[in-house]
Amino acid sequence: MQTTMDLFEYNWKTPNESAKSSQREPEQTALLCFYLSRGSIGNNLFTFQGRDKVASAASIYFASEEEAIGVEQLFAEPEYGDIVDTLLDFNTCACSLPESYIKEFSASESVVTNSDRDAVQRGLSEEDKTREKFLDGLSNGYNENHCSISCEDYLLVNFSPIILDLLDIELEEETPTLDDVTRDISCIGNVNLENKLADSEQRNYGVHVLKLSDASTSSDHDALDEFEDMSTDKLLEVFRNMFGHQTSVADKQWLDSHMIFGLENQEMSDKNYSFPKSSLDSSENQGVKVPPACLNLLTVSTAFASIFNFRTKPRVQHVKRREHIQWNSFKCISSAAGDILLDFPDKWESKELAKGNVKCDGTKLGISEQNLKCKPSRGGFGRRYYHRGAKVSSQGLGKRNFQVGCIQIPPGLPIEERLIRREGHLSKDCRANRAYNGNIHSAEALDDPSGTLSDQSSDNSSEEDWTIGSETRGTNQDRKHNKYWSTTEVLKLVEGVSKYGVGRWSDIKRMFFQSHVHRSPADLKDKWRNLLRASCRRLQSRRGVTGGTNVTVLVDAKKKRGVSRIPYEVLNRVRELAVIYPYSRKHRTRISPTASLASSSNVESDSQLSMNEQNTSTLTY
């Protein structure tokens, strides 16, 4: 823990602040670090705390294997060790979910209705303002060379690489624009399917959420009220006293939240702590009443959430709560980027998901030229298109040479908005590129609510552009493209197979991959075959079907790297489907359980076929 403190201590010391930093309690620092970091990954680490259960150890479970792998990787990085220790050693934590999340989560609705969206949007406008203010403060403070980056700012930047790594997100080298990110994020709204999977399997995926009984009630606001009465100047002063440094953020709400948070941390680290008189002389002697540690979870977290939550990479393999969180995250982005149509999962059922997928094809306007790039993947199947955290880790966490500039925050843009998903981001960039170059109308396309126009534009222009754009053609590789299957796509495929069965690839293509011009029916078939293999492999080699993946398990298995990114929930589903729908109607392979028994007579084959048809009609997922 000592080293952890040292590390954190260092991070706190911006040039101007180093003198003041000595006033700070190390526990406080660490807690803040923890909070900040977890503020970013709060959705992934289910470290919720019940408001009546103070300091109850919140088990850390992962909703998916992918998440677990992300943490595994984190474990493996020595530079991150201290952080991780802190993450895991602290068994007290607050909930970083904003209130709206909780409300939504408690609602049992699995489909986000329009009114929900509106409500979310309304609720977020304020938070957005806060966030912008905060980021303004950050960039201004830095640009003007005041070195007035607050510790939060500093840590925000500092922790980003870790968080990104955790979330399997990379920083774009050439600083993607907001458009890049929104385009990227807008692709990942496919959350409903997983819920179906989860529900259909009646399984708990280890989402360990302690009940947050009635979100905010009476006492919760005690401390907050105290701050609310203060002027901004006063708040700044309190902030300085509390955190031992100044902050460049003048937003009152933000300050309020930080203050509450500070109190909470004080409570955590020292039950008997009360503020120095100087900080709150306006009130009485006794200083601020220390709120119970559990109390202000929601209040405290709101501001952080507005800043951090949207940095969480939406992940399709989450369960239950997933869509609500996702939608909020999306909302943050979308409201920042203008109105973006999101991919409504429920539309998959009926329509052909025209709208949503348009954006998946990257036909997003206004992408600045310099940020577009289309790196042809050379050397066959390029394993990774990104540079793993190493680059940032050395700078971001090292003892020296840390600069905000190493992450290059574009003014006014939060870090998240320069993120890009590793998976398939390259081809998205490619598509964005050609969309930018060749299809001016894509601008309207994105806003086209009917989705028809956009569908057209993306479908028509893409094929040839792909040919043109991919320099691999005619050179080394004759491959059309090397586009990895995203989890989203896999889920779609699974959904398609669920609906149509195995073999009707063109139908699946029509219904689920209409706008995925680069996924031919044959590709779907190939992918399904690979999925089957993967699911079988997974079964024999890896652990069975367990709910969540516990951290302790992870530590042991941290050597395992580069394993499939496909969530094992999905693979299990694949297996189920494989039983229902034998891979081939004709040449049944080892995958079908009845294959070995059945001789390849036509009668058998036909009966099997009819059974499949039955299943298709009855099993509707």
Place this chain on the structure above:
DNA sequence: ATTAGGG
């Protein structure tokens, strides 16, 4: 035109 399957 689609699909299965090998490579």
Place this chain on the structure above:
DNA sequence: CCCTAAT
């Protein structure tokens, strides 16, 4: 992903 045979 590509290619080809078989429908």
